[in-house]
Amino acid sequence: MVEFTTVENLIKSHLDDAIVKIHDLTGTADHLSILIISDAFQGKILIDQHQMIMDILKEKLGTNEIHAVQLKTLTKDKARAKGLLS
């Protein structure tokens, strides 16, 4: 179980332009779906984008505060193309 603002701030402390949206997948606040929009992903393939975030979340996953995550990572251009950002 984890405070969503803690996770959001943790990600933003590494990627300062990040837009972060977190959803609780199970109602137990430990299976999270996280959407991250940041230009830090520019030029990186998807797996490297995901691994950047997994590295940031490592301590929270290691202590089992977060049990599982589903990630969606997008650059700002891609988010605009998908209508997720105006």
Place this chain on the structure above:
Amino acid sequence: MSNDNNPFNILGSEKVPVAGGTAVNEKDTSLPLEERIKGLLSSSDVFLFMKGTPDMPMCGFSANVISILNAMNAKYQTFNILEDMDIRQGLKEYSNWPTYPQLYVKGKLIGGNDIIMEMYEDGELGAVLNS
């Protein structure tokens, strides 16, 4: 050729899917783990570590990646991690990726089911497979 009547074409591919995967066995399992992993990866440009085999996937996510690779008409080799606990545990550390399946192109990890599915849907997978 129209592919509308092919009941196996669940992904709506333009091309007729082909079963392009072959499961491999290792010749020498006495080598250090990292060499075994590198040996497997070097056997094919496109390589999938999965649960089960292309003909009989033992997990829905592995089955999904197989159907995507077949829809892309990819030629690839696979390794069944259910048959080897050393590889199953060791590869997670080698790749810093905790789950299966794991798809590699030219020795580089490209992703698991979620990432492969997203790249396929966004039309980005072909370029990576043929890189």
